[in-house]
Amino acid sequence: MQQEHMELPKKPWLEILEQCKIGPSPSPPTPFSLPLTYFDLSFFLSPPTQRILFYSLPPHELLHFYSILQTLKHSLSHALSHFLPLAGNLVWPPQSPEPFICYNPGDSLSLTIAKTHADFHHLSSNHARKAKESHFLVPDLPTSDTIAPVMSLQITLFPKCGFSIGIITNHVVSDAKTSTMFLKSWASICSTLNNTNNKNPPTLPSELTPCFDRTPATDPNGLHTLYVKSFAIFVPNPKLLGLTPKEVISDDVVYATFELTRIDIEKLRRRVVATSSSTPRRLSTFMLAFSLVSTCIVKAQRTEPESKIGLIFLVDWRARMDVLGWLNYFGNGVNGYGLFVEARELEGENGMAMISNKISDALAEIEKNMKENKGVEMLDEISERWKKAMPIDKFVLVAGSPRLGVYDIDFGWGRSKKVELASISPNGVFSMAESRNGDGGVELGISLPSEAVDKFCSLFSETMKGYVD
Template structure:
């Protein structure tokens, strides 16, 4: 780990702000959707940009200044992201406090590592990506919401790493923030424009009245939080660093043809022919990868396995929430089952059916009922640590490879935080196949070898 850390040098850490002088503090309340993500491990994402002619002069005199300046202009629209999460003693629930003087921490670094290997799909140690994502300051009293690290790889390219608190930024919100930053940066590159405006689709809405909560679910969740944490309001209750130093990381791709074959395979079993299954790319990808993960782990077939997926409620609320709303509008759905379901001959179909049924259940019940059920299931998960836990980060609906600041599309995107156990990442593939996805996986070395064999052998046998 020390040698890996030594391959990255932090040259400076600056505070990028909207460049205003007002000290007036504003308060953005948390909705019940936000409350579900209190003190969850921070989300960490990483984007690699290949620039083969990248010299320190080009990086320091052109790329870095434009990124920082456009970030400052972007924060004028996204002020709460520069704020802090606090729970004052007199307040019934936490909130985000921010002012026009707040800033986002940006670390500027240089790496001696092999850019092409780090940004590849091949197996490499998971800890190798950790020095490329920044720390996110958290204390008992306050928690930062966003920090960024920009790392130069001389003559190879650069990376942009994000650490963010899920309490305000889900995957959709981070994607929208990135699109806004890209839009403003490219305007500066092309037009030398000092104050470019954002199009309507990228203009963020922070209006919390858009989330109706007549039954006070936010206060129910605040009380549940305090009960679970013995009335502590500290943001340092749970450790945020739990990755296994022996883990390895790799990316696996499913083409549009692979997805079609998986769908046909599931429908070939008589038990699924007459059922109205929702066999979307997301459902089939989760089912196939989860089956490979459980088989790679091995163990008794009657052991407990639970898996979760996140549902977006924007279009499920009445009235629907606009797509440019910034704040959580997602909640997890957890399914409990046995390893034998994954190990069966028709395991992909069984798991796909469970995910499909879970999606239907989301649509048949009220939002508040779903939220409370999720909380109860989460408590059950916490009380039974011996289960195999599976989850999903990011979404194939988000075009992560469209974030071109002016020096080309990302070569690779990684969700670094999946190295903290259980989750995979699913993203739209860079190859623009129209239906291809890439799946990020972190496992110990032996399990990764087994998973790789199961993954590729299974596709060959479809």
């Protein structure tokens, strides 16, 4: 990461060129609805997810931006026909005992077309900058107590540089796996239309075709028992959605991107093995990056040694539970697993090894329970551990995963220059994605108050320099 002198940014200039509604094509003649499941409930407490994809284009191609827009709109409409809930709403009608996801014929997704003269390269680079500087590239997602749109999009032209696509998604309806699958589907259709004269809707490959079957997930003798048990905890007000709004970020919060190459990961792996009291069962790239960033965040924020820390990562249950229709399940297929430690345990050279061991043990426990067909019991146990661990002084949570493949989202004009998760909170949330250059490394998005970012940068750099070959 490069550090730059940061002045208070001027309010970005944004010209709204068009605000339109995009519906699925072809549009189905009948309504389509999905019940909520246990995995959706906890995200009533989460703000909407915001992501920005930056695409660099040469000036001569941007002269035809109107044509590019038409292809993006046309392909979006076709993509929505495969992902109907994204054009619909989360609703709670007065006559219904619980909320559900609903698409009605004529429903559509809000799309904003805009233009800005903001610095494209500044916003899409890795150096530290004010976190709020890029947020104008993401649209709003208005909600009420009875209805909430699922998704909104904004396409913003940077003349002579490229364009961005800003996505805001209701987390109760979709996790990162589902929203990424949708973006890849949209990009696949767009790329096909962009490179052929065929205007008929292309078919989606099987790996991008969503599964909407929730029959097993709503089995009254299975996962649904946890839904009933937990509903009032996450949705305490009857008949009111009460969704968490988009977080407002203060001016002193700084966003920066850090990279770990495959060589860096190998250095971390050797160091963890060398400082561990026992050899972890597995040491994935995700584990090592999570362990490094967690320790740096806690130290950078000068957390009191006796403070209780909750280190949170999301477990994807799609490949672990048949009730989620395998890998293409549409919706939320993840829930948070918490490791609870005191801040003092993260000090010293074995802090990373301790976290890696705990993650390794947690995953081994999950796999053991799944082999014994005790998935529901395992999820219930995880929930009970959360309750016993409260109150927590500080959380550190990772959003995203290198396995999502966000840099594979190619609309036909090449891979994105940068993908930013704009909704990460300065209260200990960071993002993780695969490295854009495809070297097997990872990108880490950090959002912290300015003084904490300076300390984080120093700790991150010193840690990696200390791991010699």
